[in-house]
Amino acid sequence: MVKICLQNANSHEPAARLASENLGWKVVCDEKNADILIHTQSTANALVASISTIKRTQKVSKIPGSSETSKKHVLASLFSRAQSLMDESNKISKFWPQTFVLPQDLEAVSTILAENNQNSSKSRKKRKKKTLIYKPSSGSQGEGISLMQDPSALRAIKATRPHQISIVQDYIPDPLLLGNKMKFDLRIYVLVSSVEPLRIHLCKEGLVRFATSEYARPTKSNLSDTMAHLTNYSLNKRSKEYEHNDAEEHDPHLESGSKRTLTSLIRTLEKGPSGFSSEKFWSDLNEISYGTLQTMSSNFKSSILSSEGSHKSSLLNSGCFQIFGLDILLDSDYNCYLLEVNSSPSMRLDHELDSGGYIPSIVDEHIKSKVMTSALKIVAREVSSEDYVDVEPVDGYECLSIMDSVVEEYATTFQGKGGEDNHNKLTNSIFRNLVKKYNSRGRRIEGSVIDLAYQRWNINRVKKKGDDYDVYSNLWDFYDALLVIGRAVLPRENPNPRKSDAEIIQNLIS
Numbered sequence: 069m070v071k072i073c074l075q076n077a078n079s080h081e082p083a084a085r086l087a088s089e090n091l092g093w094k095v096v097c098d099e100k101n102a103d104i105l106i107h108t109q110s111t112a113n114a115l116v117a118s119i120s121t122i123k124r125t126q127k128v129s130k131i132p133g134s135s136e137t138s139k140k141h142v143l144a145s146l147f148s149r150a151q152s153l154m155d156e157s158n159k160i161s162k163f164w165p166q167t168f169v170l171p172q173d174l175e176a177v178s179t180i181l182a183e184n185n186q187n188s189s190k191s192r193k194k195r196k197k198k199t200l201i202y203k204p205s206s207g208s209q210g211e212g213i214s215l216m217q218d219p220s221a222l223r224a225i226k227a228t229r230p231h232q233i234s235i236v237q238d239y240i241p242d243p244l245l246l247g248n249k250m251k252f253d254l255r256i257y258v259l260v261s262s263v264e265p266l267r268i269h270l271c272k273e274g275l276v277r278f279a280t281s282e283y284a285r286p287t288k289s290n291l292s293d294t295m296a297h298l299t300n301y302s303l304n305k306r307s308k309e310y311e312h313n314d315a316e317e318h319d320p321h322l323e324s325g326s327k328r329t330l331t332s333l334i335r336t337l338e339k340g341p342s343g344f345s346s347e348k349f350w351s352d353l354n355e356i357s358y359g360t361l362q363t364m365s366s367n368f369k370s371s372i373l374s375s376e377g378s379h380k381s382s383l384l385n386s387g388c389f390q391i392f393g394l395d396i397l398l399d400s401d402y403n404c405y406l407l408e409v410n411s412s413p414s415m416r417l418d419h420e421l422d423s424g425g426y427i428p429s430i431v432d433e434h435i436k437s438k439v440m441t442s443a444l445k446i447v448a449r450e451v452s453s454e455d456y457v458d459v460e461p462v463d464g465y466e467c468l469s470i471m472d473s474v475v476e477e478y479a480t481t482f483q484g485k486g487g488e489d490n491h492n493k494l495t496n497s498i499f500r501n502l503v504k505k506y507n508s509r510g511r512r513i514e515g516s517v518i519d520l521a522y523q524r525w526n527i528n529r530v531k532k533k534g535d536d537y538d539v540y541s542n543l544w545d546f547y548d549a550l551l552v553i554g555r556a557v558l559p560r561e562n563p564n565p566r567k568s569d570a571e572i573i574q575n576l577i578s
Contacts, residue, residue, distance in 0.1 A: 069094050070448050073102035076114045080106055080129075080440075083415035086433075087441040091448075104448065105129065108412050119383065120376040127447055131263060131390045132383075133371025137364045138392070138411035140235045141169045141205040145532070149544065150363045150468055153570040159464040160363070163356045163406050165238040172532050174226065177236050181219040199239040199286040203408075204232060213298060215239060215291040240405055241285050244398040246336060251283040252276055253299040254330060254396040255413065257439045258357045259456060261447055263368045264384040268361050268459035269446060270353060273438045274330035275431070280307035301327065305419075312419055313431060320434035327431050337402075344402050350457075352404040356394065357459045360406060366471035370543040373479045389447045391439060415440065467570045471547075473577055478546045494541035494549055496522050502549065503557050506576050513557060521556045525549055550576055 070093045074081050084106045088095055096102050099118060107115045107130040115130050122128060136142060144167040151160050168177050177200065184197040197217045202225060204212040216222060216236070225234075243251045255275040261267045281296035290296065295307050304310055304326060313325040321332040337344040372383045379387060393413025397405045417433045418426040442455035452458065481502070482492045499522045503513065529545055541549075554572035 070104065071096045071102045072104045072106065072444075073097070073099045074106050075099060076108065076118070077106040078108045080108050080415045082417050083436045083440040086417070086437055087444050090437065090441045091445060102126065104444065116376070119388075122377060122379060122383070122387065124379045124382045127386065128388050129390060131260065131368050131372070131388045132375050133367045134390055134411045137367040138409045139205050140203055140408055141233045143364070143409055144169050144235050145544065146363050146367070149547070149569075153467045153470065153568065154464065159355070159359055159462065163352070163359070163404060165240065165405055168236045169532070170234045170236060171231065173236070177222060178219060181216060181222055184217055185219065196285070199241055200236050201239040202234060202236050204234045206233070215286055215297060217286065217288065217291065239286065240397055240399055242400045243283065244400050244402065245283055249282045250278045250280070251296065251299055252278045253407065254333070254398070256353060256357070256394040256396050257413065258361065258392045258394055258459070259389065259443045259446065260361055260392065261389045262384075262386040263365060263372065263388070266362065266365050268357055269443075269456040270357050270459050271439050271442070271456050273435050273455060275435050276328040276330060276333045277301050278304070278326045278328070280304045280309040280326060312429070320430050325431070327429070329431060329435055349402065349404070353396070354459050355462045356396065356404060356406050358462045359465060360394065360409060361392070362465050362468055366468075366475055367543060369472070369475050370478060373475065386447070389443075391443050470570050470573050474547050474550065474573060475543065477550070477577055478543050481546070492540050494545060499525075499549060503553055506553060507558055518557060521552050525552045
């Protein structure tokens, strides 16, 4: 019998306990006696302690580095870097809206918003203004999100939160609407059961979350109508228009309510006007899942190799696993867009009442029971489940394999350690040693050239990190340093200014 410990499960405990009952597992209090340890984002210190002492045969439901990697600005940066490694057939732009990171991309965002004013003042025939959506990187549950069309909105944010790390994305103005004209998004659940090799599983069931005010394209007069533009449950549950399916006799797949199952949505779309293809829909979700987790996986590997403990190879290969929540928006042409990644998606099985207290949610229980039960079944027995499908690799992401070499170089440079806890600062001295290491032809390089390149790298690093700046150097600081060395310090014969980042890294460390 499999033993599972819920000591650090916190908000995941109800779903994990229900899954344990479904599987006939035994819940134990001591992690030392458990086969599977359930952890959530809020137990970071406990997670570090568990991983440092974990046995080779144990599994933990949290991948080191996943919380940091899922932050909005970090994910945006990862996608940007992945795009720079790809050739012209960029796959990521198909599902990831154009995204900027503040404060480093402040000028680019200001230019876009300024063009809105120019278009409206110069053209007799008014053009539709481009709408951007602002999201604090550390925010959750819709907190701090706002829509922008005018430079004054950005100036207000800059004045009140000048150093706050945040992202600004293209707002998708033509979302798919159903008969009630309400905007909705999807919470798709993706299980990563192994980091190396990367094994990803997509749950067939998911959550559909509706706004509670009728949608209209963004205009100056309705930008602040959060109940129409934002689909977050935490916001819309406060609305008197929120429709909760709480009757015990209700089928969880009802095609009504403010929160529905993915199964019910697909039924609705298949009965609707022509144009929706379930085959294309699942193919798009497969590509989004693969592209997203493949892009994030280098951070996972680096964090595992930087962790304390003696079983890092086991952690890489199925010793740690995790359920991620991918928030997806469908537009009016049934195209899927990734909005963000949640490293600790809610596993609550109930609904909070305005009057206080909670009542069971048949929709949540149906969905999250499947998500958790089948995920644990896959992890424990390493067999497929009828509730999940294996995510297939997608062509075009092969270039990201270069990051495996970068992870190895990073681990070697810092003797297998990394991250904030080890305070691994990429000093000028280490930078010089890297130049010497990669200077395969032994050419003489002026120390001033190296020092200037290092200073520029460090200034750019501080600019990117903003309030998150610290002395330690993570994997992507190291990656940027390699690019600086490859471009500015060790230029090759017949330099090609259009050489891709992947070619530079490959030539440098091969």
